[in-house]
Amino acid sequence: MLRSCTAGLRSLWALRGRREGAARLSADLQPARRLFSTEKAVHKDWALPNPSWSKDLKLLFDQFMKKCEDGSWERLPSCKHTCTYKSEDFKTYFLDPQLVEGEGLSQAQLFTRGFEDGLGFEYVIFNNNDEKRTVCLFQGGPYLQGIPGFLHGGAIATMIDVAFGSCAAISGGAVMTANLNINFKRPVPLCSVLVIHSQLDKLEGRKLFVSCNVRSVDEKTLYSEATGLFIKLDPKKSST
Numbered sequence: 001m002l003r004s005c006t007a008g009l010r011s012l013w014a015l016r017g018r019r020e021g022a023a024r025l026s027a028d029l030q031p032a033r034r035l036f037s038t039e040k041a042v043h044k045d046w047a048l049p050n051p052s053w054s055k056d057l058k059l060l061f062d063q064f065m066k067k068c069e070d071g072s073w074e075r076l077p078s079c080k081h082t083c084t085y086k087s088e089d090f091k092t093y094f095l096d097p098q099l100v101e102g103e104g105l106s107q108a109q110l111f112t113r114g115f116e117d118g119l120g121f122e123y124v125i126f127n128n129n130d131e132k133r134t135v136c137l138f139q140g141g142p143y144l145q146g147i148p149g150f151l152h153g154g155a156i157a158t159m160i161d162v163a164f165g166s167c168a169a170i171s172g173g174a175v176m177t178a179n180l181n182i183n184f185k186r187p188v189p190l191c192s193v194l195v196i197h198s199q200l201d202k203l204e205g206r207k208l209f210v211s212c213n214v215r216s217v218d219e220k221t222l223y224s225e226a227t228g229l230f231i232k233l234d235p236k237k238s239s240t
């Protein structure tokens with residue numbers, strides 16, 4: 001079931017014009033930290049198989065878990081309510097203390113994890129840190145329909161953005177999407193499994209250029225190709 005979102009949450013990341021000084025932030029963020037820390041109680045990892053996962057998705061998951069055994073790949077855990085992975089910079093520099101007053105962040109959750117099992121985004125991301133690439137295994141559920149029987153392009157774009165974000169974060173840490181370009185080449189049947197291969201192509205100062213292809217499980221069908229630009233957040237800039 002889709003959950004409701006407060007007006008405050010909608011502006012969560014649109015905070016560049018309202019940044020506070022670092023000293024003031026560290027004092028004012030105390031309520032925010034309390035909110036985040038209470039969420040540790042529900043620290044479930046959603047990037048693990050559940051009964052809605054198809055045979056294909058489970059099979060691929062097992063294959064990649066095997067690749068993790070020698071340390072070359074790692075599975076990224078995924079939490080619904082709070083980010084634990086390299087997200088401290090976001091909290092430190094981008095969280096508006098005003099947002100956490102009242103109901104604020106208590107209802108915040110990751111967009112892609114806001115659906116009941118199997119209805120929305122079912123996915124897991126594996127990182128290869130040495131090769132600076134990721135593989136995202138994604139099953140798009142019935143609530144992500146666009147054209148009848150097919151996945152909504154926005155859902156594909158969302159998943160590409162998430163996969164890119166993880167790939168860019170390998171080298172960039174706290175990054176944000178600046179640009180996404182997607183070529184949708186074939187419609188994706190609803191509830192099918194997609195494999196998104198992302199890689200870092202170029203690192204230029206704070207700019208991380210990434211690209212990906214989105215394929216069927218057997219790799220025979222190329223559904224989409226995309227490129228993206230991510231910017232490593234600059235703490236000096238963001239605290240002025």
Ligand SMILES: CCCCCCCC/C=C\CCCCCCCC(=O)SCCNC(=O)CCNC(=O)[C@H](O)C(C)(C)COP(=O)(O)OP(=O)(O)OC[C@H]1O[C@@H](n2cnc3c(N)ncnc32)[C@H](O)[C@@H]1OP(=O)(O)O
Nearest residue numbers: 083085086087161162165169173174175176177178179231
């Ligand atoms: C991704 C997270 C990964 C880490 C976190 C791990 C947690 C994991 C947990 C859970 C996974 C969840 C994953 C979610 C993934 C979703 C991500 C999103 O949806 S992000 C929301 C949408 N994006 C925005 O709202 C940005 C809005 N834009 C901005 O805030 C700024 O424009 C920003 C930060 C992108 C850049 O601003 P400046 O002030 O820091 O930097 P300036 O000086 O403007 O640009 C730096 C360089 O980049 C170029 N640049 C900037 N934007 C460009 C653009 N659109 N196209 C081309 N070049 C651009 C500039 O020309 C400049 O280049 P020159 O250094 O001069 O060569």
